[in-house]
Amino acid sequence: MCLGIPMQIRSIDGDLAQCEIDGVTREASLMLLADPVSEGDFVLIHAGFAISKLDQQEAEETIALFRQILADGGGVE
Template identity: 55%
Template sequence: MCLGVPMRVVSVGEDGVVAEIDGVRKDASLMLLDEEVKEGDFIIVHAGFAISKLDEEDARETLRLMREVFRPEDMA
């Protein structure tokens, strides 16, 4: 299963961004986005690409729901 994950942008470079969630950092390309992205913004990252930008409230709600569905204790 592949999922796009909301992540907060921690740095912006020439070719993309570094985004973080729960201590995990990933490089993500911005080539699929036509919106400006800055540090602190939330983006959906899928397969190494930022595929959309979203507001903090939507990002936090999505993360809450994902954590509820994918709780570690259910993975045993």
Template identity: 65%
Template sequence: MCVGVPMQIISVDGDQAVAEVDGVKREASLMLLNDEVAVGDFVIVHAGFAISKLDEEDARETLALMREVFTPESMG
């Protein structure tokens, strides 16, 4: 299963960014986004690409749901 993960941008250098969630940092290409992004913005990262920008409330809600679904207890 492939999942895009909401992550917060912590640095931007041209069309590359570093994004973070729960202390995990990943590089992400910004080439697929039409929207400008800046440090502090939230994006969905999938396969090394930021594929969508989203607001903080949606990002935090999605992360909470993902944590609930992907906890060891829910995995059986």
């Protein structure tokens, strides 16, 4: 199973972005994106690549779902 994580772009240097969510930062390549992005935008990160740009509402809803899953024990039984 593949999992993409919504993260917010904090800074951009060429084709690389520093992205953050809940205090966790990761570097991600922007080379797969068709749409231009800017600092503050939300992107879906998978395997070190930003694979799509997300609107803020969609990103926040997905992040809230991830937080709920973690609060409920991570979905592991």
